[in-house]
Amino acid sequence: MGATEVFQAEGIGKSYPGVRANDDVSFTVTEGEIHALLGENGAGKSTLVKMIYGLVRPDDGRMSLLGKPHEPSDPRAARAAGVAMVFQHFSLFDALTVAENIALGMENPPLRRELSARITDVSNEFGLPLNPARRIATLSAGERQRVEIIRCLLQNPRLLIMDEPTSVLTPQEAELLFATLRKLAAQGTSILYISHKLEEIRTHCDRATILRGGKVVDSCDPRAHSARELAAMMVGGEMRDIDRSGRQAGEVLLELKDLSMAPASVEGTALKAVSLQVRAGEILGIGGVAGNGQEELLAALSGEVRNMPGTVVLDGNDLSATGPDQRRLAGLLAAPEDRLGHAAVPDFSLTDNTLLTAGTRKGLVRRGMIDHSAARAYAEEVIASFDVRTPGPGTAARALSGGNLQKFVIGREVLQAPRVLVVNQPTWGVDAAAAAAVRQSLLNLARDGAGVIVISQDLDELMELSDRFCALNEGRLSPPRPTEDLTLDEIGLMLGGAHGMAEAAI
Ligand SMILES: Nc1ncnc2c1ncn2[C@@H]1O[C@H](COP(=O)(O)OP(=O)(O)OP(=O)(O)O)[C@@H](O)[C@H]1O
Numbered sequence: 184m185g186a187t188e189v190f191q192a193e194g195i196g197k198s199y200p201g202v203r204a205n206d207d208v209s210f211t212v213t214e215g216e217i218h219a220l221l222g223e224n225g226a227g228k229s230t231l232v233k234m235i236y237g238l239v240r241p242d243d244g245r246m247s248l249l250g251k252p253h254e255p256s257d258p259r260a261a262r263a264a265g266v267a268m269v270f271q272h273f274s275l276f277d278a279l280t281v282a283e284n285i286a287l288g289m290e291n292p293p294l295r296r297e298l299s300a301r302i303t304d305v306s307n308e309f310g311l312p313l314n315p316a317r318r319i320a321t322l323s324a325g326e327r328q329r330v331e332i333i334r335c336l337l338q339n340p341r342l343l344i345m346d347e348p349t350s351v352l353t354p355q356e357a358e359l360l361f362a363t364l365r366k367l368a369a370q371g372t373s374i375l376y377i378s379h380k381l382e383e384i385r386t387h388c389d390r391a392t393i394l395r396g397g398k399v400v401d402s403c404d405p406r407a408h409s410a411r412e413l414a415a416m417m418v419g420g421e422m423r424d425i426d427r428s429g430r431q432a433g434e435v436l437l438e439l440k441d442l443s444m445a446p447a448s449v450e451g452t453a454l455k456a457v458s459l460q461v462r463a464g465e466i467l468g469i470g471g472v473a474g475n476g477q478e479e480l481l482a483a484l485s486g487e488v489r490n491m492p493g494t495v496v497l498d499g500n501d502l503s504a505t506g507p508d509q510r511r512l513a514g515l516l517a518a519p520e521d522r523l524g525h526a527a528v529p530d531f532s533l534t535d536n537t538l539l540t541a542g543t544r545k546g547l548v549r550r551g552m553i554d555h556s557a558a559r560a561y562a563e564e565v566i567a568s569f570d571v572r573t574p575g576p577g578t579a580a581r582a583l584s585g586g587n588l589q590k591f592v593i594g595r596e597v598l599q600a601p602r603v604l605v606v607n608q609p610t611w612g613v614d615a616a617a618a619a620a621v622r623q624s625l626l627n628l629a630r631d632g633a634g635v636i637v638i639s640q641d642l643d644e645l646m647e648l649s650d651r652f653c654a655l656n657e658g659r660l661s662p663p664r665p666t667e668d669l670t671l672d673e674i675g676l677m678l679g680g681a682h683g684m685a686e687a688a689i
Pocket residue numbers: 199200202203204222223224225226227228229230231572581582583584585586587612614
């Protein structure tokens with residue numbers, strides 16, 4: 184045994200109804216190590232870290248931290264033992280300042296002035312620029328994450344858990360985060376890191392434990408493997424290549440003409456004279472840092488927000504005054520970014536969740552009557568076609584792992600054969616194999632003659648999928664450019680000045 188052990192799990196098990204989420208999981212994290220947890224959606228990563236952080240109790244096995252038994256009854260006990268966790272979804276109050284939010288999470292907060300000074304110290308020490316007096320509402324996603332990280336660092340954790348921390352960050356913000364994690368590791372803090380971004384894990388992690396179906400199937404030095412090899416270990420088989428063939432741009436299906444729209448909330452972004460065309464058989468990629476009007480654009484297209492006459496035209500018909508149901512019937516479908524709450528009702532079964540968007544177009548609701556067996560059959564079709572890992576269509580949406588719910592949400596729209604499909608962050612939190620499947624389904628949809636708009640912060644994804652690319656920047660859409668000719672530098676320029684970018688690059 185070389186390096187000092189900080190955390191150890193031995194034979195950990197946890198079952199949910201119909202699912203063995205963790206099965207005989209054993210692994211060790213050593214001092215100052217950045218340790219990746221890898222696995223497909225539903226492999227059991229979140230369940231495992233929730234047990235370490237005291238949110239879930241294991242059914243079997245033992246954990247130890249710094250040589251002592253680790254059996255936290257709640258997160259407070261886990262924090263007291265030296266474990267901190269940064270979640271995928273932030274839990275910050277928009278109306279309060281950075282310092283006020285951090286004070287709220289502390290057991291014995293010091294006086295505000297002293298706390299602000301400590302926040303500034305930690306932020307300087309770890310290169311995470313943050314002003315303690317700023318209101319959360321004014322911060323970018325990357326800055327909000329810094330608040331969460333600094334909150335954790337003030338506890339001097341021995342083990343810091345991060346669940347998909349870079350999925351909301353710009354490339355510059357992600358670099359800043361890794362520089363911070365390196366410093367922390369050099370000081371002896373151990374980091375347990377969940378991510379689906381394999382290149383990121385290869386570059387920054389010292390060790391990887393790979394889970395499949397709740398079991399540890401491998402452990403390796405990720406730097407010694409290609410991303411493809413890591414993906415193969417996760418799925419237990421070879422990755423298939425994406426097939427981009429067979430697409431041909433045809434007639435214009437959807438046209439936005441000078442679409443302007445007030446923001447949905449005070450924190451929102453106004454859309455400013457957005458114009459675009461989507462042709463049959465093509466994928467239009469829209470890049471940009473979150474918060475630059477992406478949600479507003481999706482709401483304007485889905486019909487959740489009505490538009491000025493003549494601004495949204497599908498197949499020559501003005502849809503601007505119509506709501507979501509009429510747009511779906513006409514063939515304009517949308518899958519929003521926030522899957523739990525917006526795209527799906529958490530407490531509804533998957534069957535009932537099909538009714539939300541497929542009710543009319545798939546004939547699951549006729550003259551106000553729900554056809555339950557048709558809805559169930561459609562849910563089953565989505566589950567089978569999109570490889571959604573779940574005990575069945577009666578399962579509540581909230582019981583699915585994040586990536587599996589995303590596959591369900593995208594599948595529910597794709598299988599309705601839209602004329603035009605708009606998706607926002609289609610593979611956010613989705614594992615490499617499932618992301619490839621989701622992307623392939625969008626390519627196939629376009630190949631079969633639909634128009635697709637992909638809104639995403641993942642530039643690699645946009646380069647892989649889109650025929651033309653435009654950037655959304657403070658509610659303005661740049662003119663489209665053919666993706667083939669674009670270099671990453673040019674894309675950077677198109678995104679340049681986007682909200683949060685300049686600051687993150689400092
Ligand atoms: N509260 C719960 N109730 C029922 N089943 C659950 C619950 N939480 C997790 N599961 C199930 O346990 C399994 C493991 O889920 P978990 O969220 O740990 O996976 P994951 O590897 O983190 O996935 P992802 O990468 O998609 O976040 C999944 O099949 C999931 O559906």
